[in-house]
Amino acid sequence: MSERLALLGGKPVRTKPFPSHPVIGDAEKKAVLDVLDSGRLSTFIAVPGEYFNGGRKIREFEKQFAEYHGVGHAVTFNSATAALHAAVVAVGVPAGAEVIVPPYTFTSTATCALMHNAIPVFADVDEDVFGLNPVAVERAVTPLTRAIIVVHLFGHPANLNGILDVARRHNLRVIEDCAQAPGAKYEDRLVGTFGDCGIFSFTESKTITTGEGGMLITNSEEIAAMARMVRNHGEMIVEGQKERTYSSSMLGWNYRMTEMEAALGIVQFGKLEQLNQHRIDLANYLSAQLSGLEGLQTPTVRPRATHVYYVYPLTYDEKSMEIPRDLFVKALNAEGIPFGAGYMRPLYLSPLYQERRHFGYEHYAGYASYEAGLCPVAERLHERELILTGVVRFPATYDDMDDIADAIQKVMEHKEELCRTACA
Numbered sequence: 001m002s003e004r005l006a007l008l009g010g011k012p013v014r015t016k017p018f019p020s021h022p023v024i025g026d027a028e029k030k031a032v033l034d035v036l037d038s039g040r041l042s043t044f045i046a047v048p049g050e051y052f053n054g055g056r057k058i059r060e061f062e063k064q065f066a067e068y069h070g071v072g073h074a075v076t077f078n079s080a081t082a083a084l085h086a087a088v089v090a091v092g093v094p095a096g097a098e099v100i101v102p103p104y105t106f107t108s109t110a111t112c113a114l115m116h117n118a119i120p121v122f123a124d125v126d127e128d129v130f131g132l133n134p135v136a137v138e139r140a141v142t143p144l145t146r147a148i149i150v151v152h153l154f155g156h157p158a159n160l161n162g163i164l165d166v167a168r169r170h171n172l173r174v175i176e177d178c179a180q181a182p183g184a185k186y187e188d189r190l191v192g193t194f195g196d197c198g199i200f201s202f203t204e205s206k207t208i209t210t211g212e213g214g215m216l217i218t219n220s221e222e223i224a225a226m227a228r229m230v231r232n233h234g235e236m237i238v239e240g241q242k243e244r245t246y247s248s249s250m251l252g253w254n255y256r257m258t259e260m261e262a263a264l265g266i267v268q269f270g271k272l273e274q275l276n277q278h279r280i281d282l283a284n285y286l287s288a289q290l291s292g293l294e295g296l297q298t299p300t301v302r303p304r305a306t307h308v309y310y311v312y313p314l315t316y317d318e319k320s321m322e323i324p325r326d327l328f329v330k331a332l333n334a335e336g337i338p339f340g341a342g343y344m345r346p347l348y349l350s351p352l353y354q355e356r357r358h359f360g361y362e363h364y365a366g367y368a369s370y371e372a373g374l375c376p377v378a379e380r381l382h383e384r385e386l387i388l389t390g391v392v393r394f395p396a397t398y399d400d401m402d403d404i405a406d407a408i409q410k411v412m413e414h415k416e417e418l419c420r421t422a423c424a
C-alpha cells in the first residue's frame, strides 16, 4: 500500500459513510402503525386496576423478554436510566448508602445511585474486558455499601463469578447493567440473570431499539413489584382492592413505555440473535485481519463468554506503535474510518463528583473519594490505550471491515512519516 496518508494530503481509503443504524423494516413500521390505528397509545393508568401495569403490547414485550431470559419477571421502562433508578430503589438501597460502580461506563450507571440519594463509589476495571475488577470491588466495600452495579461493557460480560463472590460475602445486592450486552453469555448463561436484577437499554444506538426504552429483569417478585411502582407514580396495588383512586404509597415517577415503543420492541427483539450474530461474524473477521499487528490488541473473549460487540475495542500500545494514540486515531479518521480515542472519561473526574454537586453529599456520612488516580486502569485505558469503533454491526459487510483493516494497515505502514510531520 503506497498511497500517501489522507491526513498528509493523500487519498482516503474510504469516502462513503458506513451504513446507518438502526435498520427499521416493514415489520417494525406495521407494528407501530397498528398501534396508532388502534388508538391505544399508552394504556397505563396510575391507579390500582387492570392497566396499572400497561397495555397489551407492553405485557407481550415483557413476557417474551422474561421467557427468553428464563426469569420470572420483566418490567419495561422508558429508558435504561429509569430502569437503573428503579433497580436501586427496588433492591433496597437506602439514602446515604454506598453503591459500588465502575468509572468506565455511561453516566447513568452511577447517577442512578445519586437519583436515590445514595453515593456512587468507584472501583477499577479489568484491563482485558473492561468490567469491574473483583479485587478492586472488595477494596471499595465499607460498612455503608449496599449494592454493586456491574456493567458488561462494550458487549463482553464482566467477571461475574468474582463480583458475585464479593457480594455474597458482604451481603450486597447486585444489579447488572446489560445496556450494551443484550444476548451476551457468561459461562453459557445470559447476562442479566446472575444478579438480583438486570437492566437493558433500547435507545437508538443500542443493538435493538424502541427509540428510547429500557427493561428490568428479575426472578424476585418483590423487586419486580417495587420496580413497577417506581415506574408508575408509586402506586401500590393491594390484592383485591376495589377502589380506583390515587394513593401514593411511595415515591414514584412516570417511567412508562408507550404501546408504540413496545410494539417496535417486540419486532426488534425478534431479531436480537440475528443482529448479535452479524456483529460477532464481522468482529471475528476483522480480528482475524488485525491479528498479529504489533501494538494493537484485538478484543479479548474469555472462555465460555460471548462478546456481542456493542462496540469493537482495540487496545493500543503506544510504545510499540511509536506514535501517540490520538494521532493514530486522527489519521484513521482522515482515512474515512470512524474510530474514537477512549470511551467516557472516568466518571469520577467530572464536576458532578469533583465538586460533589448533588445535594445528597451534604448528608453523606462516608468518605467516598474521587481523586485523580483512583482507578489507574480505567484512566490509562481512557487516556492512552483504548480505541473504539461502533460500525461493526448490521448492515455493514465484510467489505466494510476490509476498509477498516486496510486503513489501519495503511496508517501503520506510514507511521514514521506521520510522526515526522505531525509529532513535532
Ligand SMILES: Cc1ncc(COP(=O)(O)O)c(C=O)c1O
Pocket: 079, 080, 081, 082, 105, 106, 108, 109, 151, 177, 179, 180, 200, 201, 202, 203, 213, 214
Ligand atoms: C452501560 C450503559 N448504561 C446505561 C445506559 C443508559 O441507557 P438509556 O439511554 O436507555 O437510559 C447506557 C446507554 O445509553 C449504557 O451504555
